[in-house]
Amino acid sequence: MNNKTIQEEQARMDKVIAIITAEADQLKSEYTTKLEIQKQLLKQSSEIRINNSSSEAMWETSGELREFEQNLTIKSSELIQVQNRRTVLEKMQEDPYFGRIDYQNLAYSEEEQIYVGIGSLFEDNENYIVDWRAPISALYYEGNVGDTVKLRIGDRFQAFEVDLKRQFRVQAGKIVGMIDTDNVMGDPYLMEVLEAGSSSLMGPVVATLQKEQNRIVRDTQSRNVLIQGVAGSGKTVVMMQKIAYLLYAFRAHLKTDEILLFSPNRIFQAYISQVLPSLGEWDVEGNTFPQFIQQRVTNFKMIPNEVGENTAIQNVKGSSAFYGALERYSQLLKNKYLLFRNIMREDDVLISKEEIQEIYSSIDSKGTLAAKLEILRARLLQRLDELRVSSLDADWVDDALQHYDTDSLHRFESQSHNIVKMESYMRQQIVSDAFKPIEHRVNSQAHIRYRAQYLHFLKSIPNLMNLESFHVSTEEWSDHIGDVREEMRKNRFYYYDMTTYYALLLQMKGMMTQKSYQYICIDEVQDFTPFQMRLLKKLYPRARYVMAGDLNQNIWQNRLDYDVLKNIFEEEEIKRHLLLTSYRSTKEVMAFADQFAILDDQETKPIRSREKPEVLFRESQTFTKDLKERLDERVARGERIAFLTPTSAGIDKVVSFLDEWGVDYQTIYTDDTIMNKQIVAMPIGLAKGLEFDVVVGVGTDEIIASIAGSNNQQIWYTIFSRAMHQLYLITSNKDSKLLQGIDPETYKIVE
Ligand SMILES: Nc1ncnc2c1ncn2[C@@H]1O[C@H](COP(=O)(O)OP(=O)(O)OP(=O)(O)O)[C@@H](O)[C@H]1O
Structure with a gap:
């Protein structure tokens, strides 16, 4: 140029x-x-x-x-x-804008020009920068020189011919690079961005958003969207830019707090936290599903679950069948099995549980369980009113009268000098004070024994669903209930139980009080269980869902696939998009990682090339020296390095050789940790969605033996695909299970 x-x-x-x-x-x-x-x-x-x-x-x-x-x-x-x-x-x-497009509107044969940036800029009727989300800006993403592109502008389609597509690289207001692109050369700035180092914060990706990604971002016609794709194909990128796009396209009737965004964990939440603010969109509510549940069940502490400890029992609790059982159980509760407790005033039984049961049975309700319990609540309040009147002459009121303090007596005296009236006021006051907390308890339905009811639900499961199909025997199930009861005594719940408990509460209390969201956006949707998805859909039936996920990264083995989703969404449309280009990892990393994935007819298309992954043997004499040699140089270059293991127990093994190496590192065991060192060691559950310049996957025999379940390939696929530029794998020796069946051409052994 x-x-x-x-x-x-x-x-x-x-x-x-x-x-x-x-x-x-x-x-x-x-x-x-x-x-x-x-x-x-x-x-x-x-x-x-x-x-x-x-x-x-x-x-x-x-x-x-x-x-x-x-x-x-x-x-x-x-x-x-x-x-x-x-x-x-x-x-x-x-950095005012990143692209320029010269084009002709074919209907008018007019030559026009736009500059595209993260926001718009007008002055004196002149459009200096067009927001990347404006309809016409789609030309930047869709069009190559010479292409005719049809765009929907307003309510009709118009055709445009692209004459020039110019990309700018700008630093501190100065153009440091400028390129006119065409079909042949593709997107040179994309390569530059991808070759750059990793970052602890994801930034907006608008200048190099690719055509197939842009289409998903701008698809507002489909009611629900499922973005599937291989690791590193930009699912998160698309999800974040899509949220920014929705906020722009529907700015008249969509507010930021009407979008709820689920992330896999809080470390990932921090990683993406700056994308929307840097596009000028603040305040989108982010959450992880465990947090979401914990905020709603505050009287119990959650016991988080770990990758690799997935048991058959957890599979039961994550299943659609279990949700079905819960629904059937709540139907049964309409007639039977509800566990009530006495309504007390101090040590006196005001309304006995038998009486409550009688009132409950007398209610003829065609509605839901929650509706019937609502009627019960109203009846109990009526009953309390009657008891309030009949209590005015009760002995305990006489007693309280005797003990009235002088200040209060003076207050009553000032209201009436008639002694009879005064006493009547005082009695009413005493009774009213005593009944207020009771009324409050009835209003919050404290007459139901929720905890016992939950255990009763668990006990009823063998009659409500087929446990055998999950390879769980009745004995195992009842042993497990013992564990749950034990934890509940300590006010603790396993993650899956807390979710189910909340679902049961909702069946009893109704869904009415939920805040309404217009969009529910879920990243790493494969980490949700069918049970959790059903629960969400019940909670927010009218919201539109934008979901992104990769079944090959199903490290929790949750069995949520498209068919299950279709079932949950019933008649509602779910538009599927598939992304196959891997922008994160090199060809060599993906060639190795793909052997741990079930790719069916899909084929990952990485676009960069570097070194093959290298395998180091822990039992080798030269292990520490080899590791050090490889990593010292990278550390000096400022590259971010992650030692990843399937579970947090594996991290303890990593610590030993990091100490031998004598380097400064950070171990991360929980998702409330702020990741702030160049070298980190963490379990893959916490590295979900993240990426590093270098990944060292640690899979010694001891670590492999510590993960339960047979299908752990997805765990390894997820670990390996976190690497942008280089992957190292540590196994015990050359006979490692991890290397069995893996093409030796796809890795190098360090000996
Ligand atoms: N169009 C693009 N331009 C520049 N960088 C991109 C583009 N698309 C994706 N990337 C980069 O590729 C990497 C992977 O993207 P992202 O995290 O969105 O992928 P993902 O599909 O969600 O990955 P995973 O499922 O493995 O976590 C990120 O560094 C992202 O910035």
Whole structure:
């Protein structure tokens, strides 16, 4: 490209940056003013007191307060908008746009030009930058020079011919690279991005988003979407850019807090946490499923489960059949088996469990279990009202009267000088005070013995589903119930039990109180069990689901596949997309890793090439020296290195040779750890979705023996596919099970 063109482009960019800077400065002062107003409003609202002197005054002051609150909400959402725009402008000052497209609209034969960036920029009716999410920007992703591309603009399709596609690489406002691309050369900047080092934070991928990824991002027609793909094919990238796209395309009626995003663990959550904010979209609620459940079952502590300890019993609890059993069980509870407790006032039984049972049986309800229990609650409240009246002359009220303190007596005296009336007031007060907490308990349905009910449900399972098909005997099941009971005594629940317990609570309490989300986005959907997916779908039946996953990374062996999903979504459409290009790992890493995957008719298409994976033997005399030799150089280059094992127990084995090597490292055992060292050792369950320049998979015989279950290939596939540039594998010796059946051409042995 000649210098003149570069100078012209730079001159334009300088002009654009000046406009951005002017807008940023103006927004800065606007932000300060708005913030000041907000502070004033907050101060004033805290000064408003509800005036209780008369009902008119109360009505007036509470109206005033409401108005203030509404004003505050509007002002704070304006503040957020200004802040979001400022973030985008700040980024655009450094790097205003990454692409230029010259095209003709074939309907009008007009020659036009757009520059595409992370946000839009207008001045005096001129469009200096077009947001990458605008309909016309699809030309950047869809079109190559000479292509005719049809795009839906507004409510109709229009055809465009691409005449020029220019990509820019910009640093601190200066063009450091510029390329006109065509079909033949593909996307040279993509290679540059992929060759770069790994990062502990994922960034937005809009400049190099690929055609097949862009199509999924922009697919808003399908009700539910399932993005399947090989490891490193950009499923997370697509999911994150899709969320940003939805927030742009539906900005008039989709708010950030109407999207719920599930991540596999909190380390991954931190890894992706900056993608949306750096595109100017804050506040999308992120969660992991265990967190989601723990927030809803607060009176128990969760015992997390580990990869490789997957037992047949967990398979039962994760299954669709188990959810079906739960539904059937709640139907049965409508007539029988509900476990009630007495409603007490101190040591006196106010309403006995037998009476509650009688009331419950007398209710003829065609609705759900929750609806019937709701009627029971109302009846019990009525019954409490009757008891309240009949308690006015009770002995305990006489007793309480005798012990009234003088202050309260004076208060009653001031209300009435008639001694009979005064006593009646006092009795009513005593009874009302005593009944308030009881009413509260009835309202929260504390008359149901939830814990015992859960154990009863577990005990009923052999009658509700076929345990044999899960290879679990009735004895094993009842032993397991013993364990669960033991843990419950300590107020602890296994992860799967806590989920089931919550599902049972919902059957009893109803789903009505759930916040409604428009979109539920799930990354690593294969980590969900069919049970959990069913539960989510029940909770949020009207939401649209965007799911991404790779069945080959099903390290928990949850058995969630497309057919199961289809079943759960019943009649609803699930549009499947398949991504096969691996952007993360090199050809050599994938050639090795793919042998641990079931790829059926799919074929991974990696696009970069480097060294073959190397296998080191722990029992070799030169092991530490060999490892050190290979890694010291990489450490010096600043590459991020992860030692990955199937379970956290394996990490203890890794520590020994990291110590022998004498290097600074971090071990990660739980997902609330902040990953902040260049060398880390962690179990794969916590490295889900992450990537490192170098991965050292550790699979000594001892470690292999410690994982239960027969099909552990997916664990190894997931471990190996975390490597971007180089993979090392540590086995005990050359006879390792891990190497059996693996093509020796795909790796090198270090001897
Ligand atoms: N179009 C793209 N341009 C630049 N980088 C990309 C692109 N697509 C994917 N990548 C990069 O490839 C790597 C893998 O992407 P991502 O994590 O989204 O894949 P994934 O399919 O979710 O992987 P896995 O399922 O194995 O966790 C990331 O570093 C990501 O930034």
